Amino acid sequence: MSNTNNATTSNNKVFKTVIFRGGGYSPKPLAWVGLSVFISLILMLEVLTRAGIITSLTMPIPSDVFWTLIELWQSGLLFKHLAPSLSRLVVGSFIGCSFGICVGIIIGLFSLARAGLVPLVAAIFPIPKIALLPLFVIWFGIDETSKYALIALGTFT
Template identity: 35%
Template sequence: MAEASKPRRTPASLAWLSVLSLLSFLLGWELVCRAGVVDPIFLPPPSQVLARASNMWGQGTLVWHVLASTRRVMVGFLAAVAVAIPLGIWLGTSRIARAIFDPVISFLRPLPSMSWIPLSLLWFGINETQKYSIVFMGSFVPALLYVMEATRSIDPLLIRAARNLGAQRWQVMREVLLPGCLPQIISGMKIILGLSWTCVISAELVAAKEGLGFMIMNGKEFFQTDTVVLGMVLISFTVLATDLLVRALERWLLDWQK
């Protein structure tokens, strides 16, 4: 009876609770800065960051930086996913292929995206391809590992049943393996998308003239901490926006699960 009498939290009430929490955090941040507890050169108040955003919006540079970073992330991320999904399914189903490629994957796995910057500059020069390659190399191996583990989690009985019914190898992959591991793959890709953003920021910190990483580094060089904080905030908002798009795509692709 006690459990039944408890009021239920509706999605709307939980959303308002989140909004109030965010507003309280921003208000506390503003008050601490205005009280002189923190020097604005080290941490500017939200009002100063908002003023910087308004100024850059009026100049037209704010949207330009966001779009530049988003383009680099999506090109590198989608290229990594396009290669990782078929290759991961193949490696997840073939012991011989895993034995051949495991040493290479183990070698590439611990390398951070920053370590590829010198080689990418030598290979591609200072251009957009170099930025795409950094995102690709930082995202490809984790995406491949996610797909391999998702494929290996499929019940072998389902694969044997399909083969006993006369399905060819490519039919098993298309009709059994891919639908079965798709939910786990999409969940992993959402994590990899966030990782891709760390890669693009690394790429834009070196030899870039636009993008959020360039914006943060440029703000640091001129002691504009409000620009630095604004770049960090824009990264978070852009990641949240892309995550919402991926969630919508997930609901569409996995509609059959209902």
């Protein structure tokens, strides 16, 4: 068999292989482009904030943020303040995933539940979850419960 650009099928029909003509776009991974754009943006912010074009009240100087991160890491305060947020994230995500799996199983098994719950879930989905925070504080209080509930709702939908 010769090495040609033709492909055959089981019916012995010959199809010509078409070379990709994407108008200058060829799908190839260019991971370095995303990284270079990110670094360029950070450098641009550094220069603009140091020059005073952007005030430090509007955007903190990126190098100051980096050195503050290093200081918090070395002092151990980073993990002290990060632990409560991560625990809220884990607990809220677990509650939301558990509830979502249960609702998904019920919707999948019972057509009556599907008819009632799918429109409800579809109506809740487009609502920005952070917009519900005042309601969650009223309903659940300002304690940890409202934070868990908001994260659970965001995970569920």
